[in-house]
Amino acid sequence: MRTDDHREWRLALGAYALDDLPADERAALSAHLEGCPECRAELRELEGVAALLPLADPARIEQPTARPPADLGARIEAQIAAEDAKEGRKRRRRVRLWVGGAVATAAVAAVLALIVLPLGDGENSPAQEVSFHSVPKGVSIDATLEPHAFGTEIQMYVKGIRSGTLCRVFLEDAGGRTYSAGSFRYRWGGDSEAELSSALDLSQATAIGVHAGARTFVAPLSDATAVVPGADIDPT
Amino acid sequence: MAALTRERDVRAAYAAHSGELYGFAVRSLGDAGLAEEAVQETFLRAWRAGERFDPQIGSLRTWLFAILRNVVIDLGRARASRPRVAAGGVEPAVEPLEQALLAWQVEEAMRRIGEDHRRVLLETHFRARPYAEVAEELGVPEGTVKSRVYYGLKALRVALEEMGYED
Numbered sequence: 001m002r003t004d005d006h007r008e009w010r011l012a013l014g015a016y017a018l019d020d021l022p023a024d025e026r027a028a029l030s031a032h033l034e035g036c037p038e039c040r041a042e043l044r045e046l047e048g049v050a051a052l053l054p055l056a057d058p059a060r061i062e063q064p065t066a067r068p069p070a071d072l073g074a075r076i077e078a079q080i081a082a083e084d085a086k087e088g089r090k091r092r093r094r095v096r097l098w099v100g101g102a103v104a105t106a107a108v109a110a111v112l113a114l115i116v117l118p119l120g121d122g123e124n125s126p127a128q129e130v131s132f133h134s135v136p137k138g139v140s141i142d143a144t145l146e147p148h149a150f151g152t153e154i155q156m157y158v159k160g161i162r163s164g165t166l167c168r169v170f171l172e173d174a175g176g177r178t179y180s181a182g183s184f185r186y187r188w189g190g191d192s193e194a195e196l197s198s199a200l201d202l203s204q205a206t207a208i209g210v211h212a213g214a215r216t217f218v219a220p221l222s223d224a225t226a227v228v229p230g231a232d233i234d235p236t
Numbered sequence: 237m238a239a240l241t242r243e244r245d246v247r248a249a250y251a252a253h254s255g256e257l258y259g260f261a262v263r264s265l266g267d268a269g270l271a272e273e274a275v276q277e278t279f280l281r282a283w284r285a286g287e288r289f290d291p292q293i294g295s296l297r298t299w300l301f302a303i304l305r306n307v308v309i310d311l312g313r314a315r316a317s318r319p320r321v322a323a324g325g326v327e328p329a330v331e332p333l334e335q336a337l338l339a340w341q342v343e344e345a346m347r348r349i350g351e352d353h354r355r356v357l358l359e360t361h362f363r364a365r366p367y368a369e370v371a372e373e374l375g376v377p378e379g380t381v382k383s384r385v386y387y388g389l390k391a392l393r394v395a396l397e398e399m400g401y402e403d
Contacts, residue, residue, distance in 0.1 A: 011379070014386030018361055046386075049393045055339040058362035060263070061346045061354070068258035072272055073250050076279045080243055083280070159243070188247065 005032075010039055017046040018053070070163070073188040078138040078160045128224035130208060132217050136160075141210060141217060143169075145224070147202040154181050154196040156210070163188035165213045171200045172207040172218070179205075186212070240286030240296070246279055253297055254279075256344070256399070257304050263340040264308050264333065274311055278304045297400060305333055338401075345395035353388030356381050 009032045015021050016029050033040050132141035139160040146153040156169060169181040181198035198205075209218035240246060257278060261271035281303050282289070289299055346354055359370045360381065367385075371378040 011383040011386050014389045015382050017389065020360060045393060046389045049389050052338065052342050053361055055335065056342040056346060058358055060343045061358065065347055066259045066262040068254050068275060069272065072275065073254065076250065076276050077247065079280060080246060080283050084243065
């Protein structure tokens, strides 16, 4: 058997598996198969697929793939959140250790804090957890605020808003001044926990807010509850 | 992912698998509204039973499809029990669900392979047109049609395996 012949026979295996070859070609390829274990093995694989083809409906193949509506994910998320709230299952709210790439941000923020801001009692104040109450039905926004020497580390948990919405987070002090805590884009399907930081010391902050698209939501920190560091009330 | 107990796990599962689940739901229920309902119910059931998901036993995808299959059966029963349907006196011909799933996988795999390969498989196999005729229409030698059938079947196999098919 010459290599070229083998290659040619191999390319005819698809038509053979689908029983599309004229009788003479089929007979010749059958003869080749008897002496070629490689082609026999390949034919077995192709026949497996060929046997499935009759199941398919050609009209459906030519229709575009059906895609779920864009808001289906958010609807499921809202329903799960509602059930979650009803059953009292709590989401993981671990106060994270200060690690890794955030250190550089922290250093810059710490310098800014020294220059611009009055110093509070920094890391001595406890971490705070706050839920936004003035939000539309189906939307939930929660935040964990943790004091640091540089200011405040914030973790935002957002649910139920339109995927792709730009969220700009800020802290407010008693004088009504706002301090940016950065921004993130809410993505359904992505990680909705955003980690942010603000140069305002947590002890000086009186409220946390988020501009989500065209809307602004604010939660006073008087509603916040203290978090015991390291506590993890997730059932898993 | 060890279990499906956190909302973010469900979110990740939705991002990875909702397209396929919805595609199959539309295929088997024949109705976009019902398909949405089925996918929504699938993720809710997955969330409620999340602690029972064990990746040691099977993939998340397989588990979700198993839930969807039950949801589709339940929705089908609910639909069949409506008097309007029963009044006809004839049971509608329903494709067995396992076969519907396999059929949908083959159709989806056909959509995923290259246009050249899909085209020759559609024309020669599904429309039973002679290779020479298809070759002339495409302006390629007949041998090219034959080799595209070969490579098309191979690509189809890969696409099916990516969707979890094993023979």
